Amino acid sequence: MVAYYARRAAVYDEVYRIPVRAAELAALQNWLRAAVHDRSVLEVAAGTGHWTAIAATTARKILATDVNEAMLERAVQRGCGVHVTFRRADAFDLPLLVPAPDTAMAHLWWSHLRREERARFLRHLRSRVQPGARLLLIDECDHWQVVPPPSHRDAAGNGYEARLLPDGELFAIVKNYPTDAELQADLAAACDAVTIRRGDYFWSVQAVFR
Numbered sequence: 053m054v055a056y057y058a059r060r061a062a063v064y065d066e067v068y069r070i071p072v073r074a075a076e077l078a079a080l081q082n083w084l085r086a087a088v089h090d091r092s093v094l095e096v097a098a099g100t101g102h103w104t105a106i107a108a109t110t111a112r113k114i115l116a117t118d119v120n121e122a123m124l125e126r127a128v129q130r131g132c133g134v135h136v137t138f139r140r141a142d143a144f145d146l147p148l149l150v151p152a153p154d155t156a157m158a159h160l161w162w163s164h165l166r167r168e169e170r171a172r173f174l175r176h177l178r179s180r181v182q183p184g185a186r187l188l189l190i191d192e193c194d195h196w197q198v199v200p201p202p203s204h205r206d207a208a209g210n211g212y213e214a215r216l217l218p219d220g221e222l223f224a225i226v227k228n229y230p231t232d233a234e235l236q237a238d239l240a241a242a243c244d245a246v247t248i249r250r251g252d253y254f255w256s257v258q259a260v261f262r
């Protein structure tokens with residue numbers, strides 16, 4: 053995963069230029085702007101800062117993190133404003149901020165978590181935000197027009213997709229497509245008021261850490 057995204061940074065944003073997804077993406081942008089309005093946000097796995105830049109138009113403050121410098125370099129170039137900072141950090145070793153943020157967001161990240169890592173990730177993220185903080189997730193649905201079928205599954209049920217980079221290098225990366233019931237069950241361990249919205253191409257979650 054880490055090596056794959058480091059190598060894919062230069063072409064990553066193509067994922068947001070698939071025409072059939074444009075209408076859903078526009079609706080998600082509005083949803084995100086409203087959800088982070090006047091909030092202090094910790095972002096996990098921010099990548100090239102696609103959602104950071106959108107959130108930056110209404111959020112009070114954002115610390116956007118990612119494990120890959122190559123992704124963050126592109127995010128910085130977006131010029132999100134002085135209220136947005138970027139920092140290299142692993143999703144399982146996030147900075148402890150004072151005061152703690154009132155919002156956490158991680159987009160197109162949950163699908164890359166192994167099923168058996170989800171609880172640990174949620175516990176860690178909860179330890180980095182205020183009690184009662186808002187959790188926001190956006191991720192992809194398993195849509196036959198856009199998403200390739202998994203190349204294989206492991207014993208824990210994680211799906212793997214074959215991803216070919218422009219230079220011809222082939223990676224197999226974890227990509228899971230949870231059902232609403234699975235999301236509710238996983239998030240219930242750390243969150244209340246879980247609201248899931250599902251379109252044809254993307255799902256989103258808003259929840260409250262307890």
Ligand SMILES: C[S@@+](CC[C@H](N)C(=O)[O-])C[C@H]1O[C@@H](n2cnc3c(N)ncnc32)[C@H](O)[C@@H]1O
Nearest residue numbers: 057097098099102118119120123142143159160
């Ligand atoms: C699918 S991209 C999502 C980027 C961005 N959030 C978006 O929605 O466009 C996944 C991101 O996870 C990052 N990543 C992979 N492993 C990570 C880890 N252990 N900790 C933090 N970020 C990680 C990659 O560098 C990549 O930027």
